[in-house]
Amino acid sequence: MTQDVEMKELPAPSNSVTSTTPSTLQHLKEIASLIESSAYAREVRRIVRAIRLTMILRRKLKATVLSGFLNYALNPGSEVHTRLSSYLPKEDEHDMEVDTATSATQTPAKHPLPELEIYCYLLVLIFLIDQKKYNEAKACSAASIARLKNLNRRTIDVLASRLYSYYSLSYELTGDLAEIRGNLLALHRIATLRHDELGQETLLNLLLRNYLHYNLYDQAEKLRSKAPRFEAHSNQQFCRYLFYLGKIRTIQLEYTDAKESLLQAARKAPVSALGFRVQCNKWAVIVRLLLGEIPERTVFMQKGMEKALRPYFELTNAVRIGDLELFKSVAEKFSTTFSSDRTHNLIVRLRHNVIRTGLRNISISYSRISLADVAQKLRLDSANPIADAESIVAKAIRDGAIDATLDHANGWMVSKETGDIYSTNEPQFAFNSRIAFCLNMHNDAVRALRFPPNSHKEKESAEKRRETTAGARACKAYC
Numbered sequence: 001m002t003q004d005v006e007m008k009e010l011p012a013p014s015n016s017v018t019s020t021t022p023s024t025l026q027h028l029k030e031i032a033s034l035i036e037s038s039a040y041a042r043e044v045r046r047i048v049r050a051i052r053l054t055m056i057l058r059r060k061l062k063a064t065v066l067s068g069f070l071n072y073a074l075n076p077g078s079e080v081h082t083r084l085s086s087y088l089p090k091e092d093e094h095d096m097e098v099d100t101a102t103s104a105t106q107t108p109a110k111h112p113l114p115e116l117e118i119y120c121y122l123l124v125l126i127f128l129i130d131q132k133k134y135n136e137a138k139a140c141s142a143a144s145i146a147r148l149k150n151l152n153r154r155t156i157d158v159l160a161s162r163l164y165s166y167y168s169l170s171y172e173l174t175g176d177l178a179e180i181r182g183n184l185l186a187l188h189r190i191a192t193l194r195h196d197e198l199g200q201e202t203l204l205n206l207l208l209r210n211y212l213h214y215n216l217y218d219q220a221e222k223l224r225s226k227a228p229r230f231e232a233h234s235n236q237q238f239c240r241y242l243f244y245l246g247k248i249r250t251i252q253l254e255y256t257d258a259k260e261s262l263l264q265a266a267r268k269a270p271v272s273a274l275g276f277r278v279q280c281n282k283w284a285v286i287v288r289l290l291l292g293e294i295p296e297r298t299v300f301m302q303k304g305m306e307k308a309l310r311p312y313f314e315l316t317n318a319v320r321i322g323d324l325e326l327f328k329s330v331a332e333k334f335s336t337t338f339s340s341d342r343t344h345n346l347i348v349r350l351r352h353n354v355i356r357t358g359l360r361n362i363s364i365s366y367s368r369i370s371l372a373d374v375a376q377k378l379r380l381d382s383a384n385p386i387a388d389a390e391s392i393v394a395k396a397i398r399d400g401a402i403d404a405t406l407d408h409a410n411g412w413m414v415s416k417e418t419g420d421i422y423s424t425n426e427p428q429f430a431f432n433s434r435i436a437f438c439l440n441m442h443n444d445a446v447r448a449l450r451f452p453p454n455s456h457k458e459k460e461s462a463e464k465r466r467e468t469t470a471g472a473r474a475c476k477a478y479c
Helices: 004-009 014-020 024-041 044-056 063-073 079-087 093-103 114-130 134-148 154-173 177-193 197-213 217-226 235-251 255-268 274-290 310-321 324-333 335-340 344-365 371-378 385-399 426-447 455-478
Strands: 368-370 404-407 412-415
Touching: 024 044, 024 063, 024 114, 044 114, 044 154, 063 079, 063 114, 079 114, 079 134, 114 134, 114 154, 134 154, 154 177, 154 197, 177 197, 197 217, 197 235, 217 235, 235 255, 235 274, 255 274, 274 310, 274 344, 310 324, 310 344, 324 335, 324 344, 335 344, 344 371, 344 385, 344 412, 368 371, 371 385, 371 412, 385 404
Parallel strands: none
Antiparallel strands: 368 412, 404 412
């Protein structure tokens, strides 16, 4: 019998193994062929898949690879090829020879499709942003947007939406976001006229981000209310829209709607979008505190969010206790974090909630207490703390925060006995809100289902065929 030891000579050396693995340039060529086939077939889902594959290769993009791909996808010497090549840095001649040698087997397209041209713009723009060459990225994005205005093809809509995002990002990174506001409005108008719903979603979110970046909340709300509404096509864009809507509602003191929007955005966001979910949770915590609710500890213990949500955890603890001094110390300790998150103005609003929480704890603990002791326990540092305590107690009684009476003559606050909560309508309201949430989630899940095109027509035609066949058989039997 032959021995298996002889099989040791078969494995190839490591160089041959690495040579069989496809290179980044080869992957880009496959993506280009996928885009080309989807453009001819007018299949948008393939272009979505091409973009998804491109994001996987994002960290592997190099100047030499992009130069070789531009030579493959575009006509060398053309205006587009010359413009995009000028944005790429010059590499070593040895690297250029290797890439051109691998691309020499492929002949460049004589008449490149507009989809491939826009895809080349997108690749170069992503590379420039990753390399932190923001001025070149601005020029490249402006040129791509000028080209997009002359193209009206549904297969370009997905690529155009990505270009819009990077166009706004390049100007935001250089601090010139206000310069493109008018251009974004014009692009949104063009997308509306062309019935480009994905472009409308993307541009509306970019405009809202533009307005909110400069604290123009009224203009953002006017645009949002007058923009056309339709069914969401991108989950990512819908999450961004909910986040911006929650921020607008928070500034406008509509805390209930803001809480619903922010929590929905955090739930719908992808697991990989950690930074976005952190921002949603930060604003949701503030809104829940402003509503008088105390978030659960599990909110602050989510995986990957413990460090980012630590300042808000300590702030929630201060509000829960009702300690005004602790609240002030936490606000001063993390003032830099709150300012960078743009939640400092909202935290100033929480001072009244801290006082109200402390007053609620006092009313539960004492059946009767003097206003001087109330001011001392709340640590009011005003010129006339007793008068301030009286006004705070009166306002809390009027708003229904505490169940008590105010004895002005004796300077007392008399608390009433707490009744059974199950004798009120509170359990019914809580149960109704949970049922409504489950029904809305079920309706959203049904809307998200995908059905094959014309499936209802095929079902009807099958039923008609069965009826016709049954009628023919009955007629034949009768005859």
